[in-house]
Amino acid sequence: MVSRRSFVINASMAAATVCLIPSFAFTFNKKTIGLQLYTLRDELPKDVKGTLEKVAEAGYTEVELYGFSIKDKFWGLSAQELKKLLDANGLKAVSGHYGLGTYLSDGNTTELEVAIKAAKVLNSEYITVPWLDESLRKSADDYKRIASLLNKAGEMCKEAGLKLAYHNHDFEFKKYNGVTGYEILLKETDKNLVYFEMDLYWMAYSKNDPIELFKQNEGRFTMWHVKDMDKNNATLNAEIGSGSIDFKSIFAEAKRSGMKYLFVEQETNYKSNAIESIKTSCRFIEKELI
Template sequence: MTHRRDFVKQVGLLAAAACVQPELLLAAPVAYKAGIQLYSLRDYIGQDAKGVLAKVAKAGYQEVETYGYSPEKHYWGLKPTEFKAVLAGNGLTTPSGHYDLGAYLREGNEALLDTTIAAAKACGQQYVIVPYLDEKLRATPADFRAIAAKLNKAGARCKSAGLRLGYHNHDFEFKPIGGTTLYDVMLKETDPKLVDFEMDIYWVVRAGQDPIKLMQAHPKRFPLWHVKDMDKAKPDLNTEVGSGSIDYRKIMAYAGTAGLKHAVMEQENFSLDAYQSIAQSAAYMRKNLLGALKKA
């Protein structure tokens, strides 16, 4: 039994600790939500977006990341507010989306950026992610610096609209050119207050890099991850999370270092039924990766 004197003492200790480290009162572990990049289901979603989203929720996902938005077709025929409503009806939200900003990065097309920001806000997203960079834009270190400057500018526009800009990697960002790499330059020359990174862990490993070392070298820069596993026999292929060669249990221990907020499963090819596959990955993620960590 706790006596009143002990209780008062404990409260006093907590209050003193809170004055020094107020975050201690908010340090309870918060489970991450399981997310999916809808590109995984690109063969299906254009035919029946509402049906696919219902199946995604049934498979165990709580968040979705979009791709392929256009002002003409919107989100697979659904306008942003309609898309948001369909998500809500299935217990889903969309924290992030991949948007083709090539015309902005090539030509400074700010109208495209404005359209993108408006769509992302209307469906409830917090992150606008650059998913790819044209090869012509990344030929020299000078190109790398120019891209970083444009990302900073776009990040400022996103920030003023209440959003965050992010960049999603493949493996080409780690190719040495002129004594450096695109990823090194972007990490060093983009402003952390304006530009985040979505680490595609599969592509980092495929490039021969160590995702944990990147997180340690650049803490809090990676609030989003693509949790994509590598087939053990054929590393150029994906497989269900937990079945491949990437040790996600070990990597997940560094979620706080990375500043992780959203873990997004993506699988670009399947050896079994797609819905069975994504359900298997969701189950593994929720049981083994997402439940016992403190959110950054």
């Protein structure tokens, strides 16, 4: 498992990585590979303790949370209880996907404030907006309004010692008078308050080149979702390295991107079971990408 390798092995392999992929050097800590826990959404709520143990055994050292609510917290666990389980398995919740209640529709900050408190307990770095409801994104003006709300949330996070990030799907690339929603979000948000978590699968699915976005917006994509696309059916995922996405060329531009953290995610099409799939993906990233 990556976190248990000796210092000597880590040092020599890190040096090799610097030589082979210079643009990746000094950006990403080789010892850390993250997992978006939504990948294990069927397993996790039934057995949080056992599932987190398996995540650590599979080679992961960081996770991204999902599913928080004021009522149910994290699958029935408080932030303090979850932090103890993460610590026991050598895992850190660097980021979490938080729905934020009605904040993006009416500006109510109640759930955002609770999310900030939870993220602080977990010693997280990012609160990440995972999704925009269709009703909130019907025009360019809608995206400008969302950008303004993201800036305000980013300021609240910054005051708490956190960062705010936005995670994309494919719908952000719909054009409004020749400009995509994603372009509006990038332009209208303050780069010192709002960061971006790029989902590489959705970039490929929407036929957008992540490297071009890196060039146009250097340093803004501090997190990635590394999720592969099935070679025969673009609507399905695949274990990293078994699909159609050219990750090597993308990883070569990691420094330009600003990427600090990556999270494996797989939502569909597990070849055997979810645990075995995340092991396969982790091994490929270790061997071929970093």
